[in-house]
Amino acid sequence: MLQGLDLPAAHLAPGLASYASDPAHSRGRRIGERAPATRTEYQRDRDRIVHSTAFRRLVYKTQVFLNHEGDLFRTRLTHSLEVAQLGRSIARSLRLNEDLVEAIALAHDLGHTPFGHAGQDALHECMSEFGGFEHNLQSLRVVDLLEERYPLFDGLNLTFETREGVLKHCSRNNARLLEAAEHVYADGQGGVGQRFLEAAQPSLEAQLCNLADEIAYNAHDIDDGIRSGLITLEQVRAVPLFNTYCEQALSAHAHLHQPAQARRLMYESIRLMLSDQVFAVIAATGEAIAQAGVESPGDVRRSVPLVVFGSDMQQRSAQLKSFLFAHLYRHPQVVHTMSQAKQVVRELFDLYCVRPGEMQAGFALRSQATQAATWDAGPPLQRSVADYIAGMTDRFASREHHRLTGQHLLTGAD
Structure with a gap:
């Protein structure tokens, strides 16, 4: 198997941070294969x-x-x-x-x-x-x-x-x-189960996918829930996180106040929310990486979770998730x-x-x-x-x- 989880930055692929996963230093595959050309x-x-x-x-x-x-x-x-x-x-x-x-x-x-x-x-x-x-x-x-x-x-x-x-x-x-x-x-x-036995962390890329999964769920379930008629835009606006972006959309585009523009208002609000959540993850994760002082994938595995929302966005996202659980996922x-x-x-x-x-x-x-x-x-x-x-x-x-x-x-x- 290929090794090299702690290689110095000089050996990394161009553009990657020192703590990123470099395919040239993958631990490899369970069954050895010739490298792709x-x-x-x-x-x-x-x-x-x-x-x-x-x-x-x-x-x-x-x-x-x-x-x-x-x-x-x-x-x-x-x-x-x-x-x-x-x-x-x-x-x-x-x-x-x-x-x-x-x-x-x-x-x-x-x-x-x-x-x-x-x-x-x-x-x-x-x-x-x-x-x-x-x-x-x-x-x-x-x-x-x-x-x-x-x-x-x-x-x-x-x-x-x-x-x-x-x-x-x-x-x-x-x-x-x-x-x-x-x-x-x-x-x-060790193998893919080892980190659960040692309370270690996966790669930053794996941590990122976990959080991106959560972000995607909340956004598209608002869209699907309103489209289905099981929840309304007015109901979702009771959630502080979503209403923040709804107000921003209305302030920037006055015509979205019209009832006929309700779908555009929903889409613009979701777009703004997604963008802000992405920026929040980038900022909070960058800060967490800097504070932890990680310099290699090995450091990442020995650290606390580093891909995070930040406390404020995490709390507001949790409120949205609770709303969707109560009003959509548990809808009769x-x-x-x-x-x-x-x-x-x-x-x-x-x-x-x-x-x-x-x-x-x-x-x-x-x-x-x-x-x-x-x-x-x-x-x-x-x-x-x-x-x-x-x-x-x-x-x-x-x-x-x-x-x-x-x-x-x-x-x-x-």
Whole structure:
């Protein structure tokens, strides 16, 4: 494996800060490959992610509103693109590695189930006696094992740094399981689970993707919530953070007071909010880096979290998040639809466990054959069923449920 997490600035790629992740000094891939001739290692990761089957499926996977509920609502794909855009903008100002940020952002939701968090919650309940289910771990499982594109290895064989960024959360028990399977890293620094056991930090690029994810969520859920009619612009203006930018937009553009301009007012307010949040992250993170005195990626890992909002923006963003949780995510219409989605997932799980032959040809056999190659210790049948369901799009899961049960719970999903 390639080493060099603490190389001096003279060895860094042009334009990168000394604490940024340099692809020339990546810890490498689990299976050694010849270096790419025209791309960096992180660019190769990004390209592999974009061409993966799991990435294409994101276009038909839910954020808040199910795929059939409207053509203009966000999906996991458009969300991932927005996170990548925000992440790259911030990374450029902080002189971090934009390509690594983009790769992590595009891969971070590959393990999400159909039907958003409702699908994840239902699948976790189904797997509660078999090791549970968590979408961050599933995203890692997708890129490490489930993609079948290359003749010499399963998964995408991504670099350590991209894999680490994909794994946003991890319990200590799962981290220990991961480390037991990461013996391929022979440099003595541990695998992607090690930081959870040592309370260490990931790269700044990984930290940045986590925060960009939060920024994107809040902004596009305002847009989708108002578009759906479940919340109103007037309701959101009760949130101090959003109302600040709404007032700025009205002050700069008097015609936005007209009722017919309500949509433009919403978009301009969201744009101003996003810009201010980006600037807040850049300023607060730059200050945190300077105060911590970090000079290398190794210093970053031994430090406190450094990619931050700043206390004022963090508090105001938390208020917006609480508003969306109470008024949008817990709206009776959303709760009702998600309850039906959970039923679809639970019943599919039970059916496939009893009749695994109903899954696509060879899927259960493939998953069982490769079980020993992954960190997971759950029973092969149940884990392969979880893999199968997690890979479904909203509409495929709905069609499968209808085919196997005769029920049509999610009207319009076909």
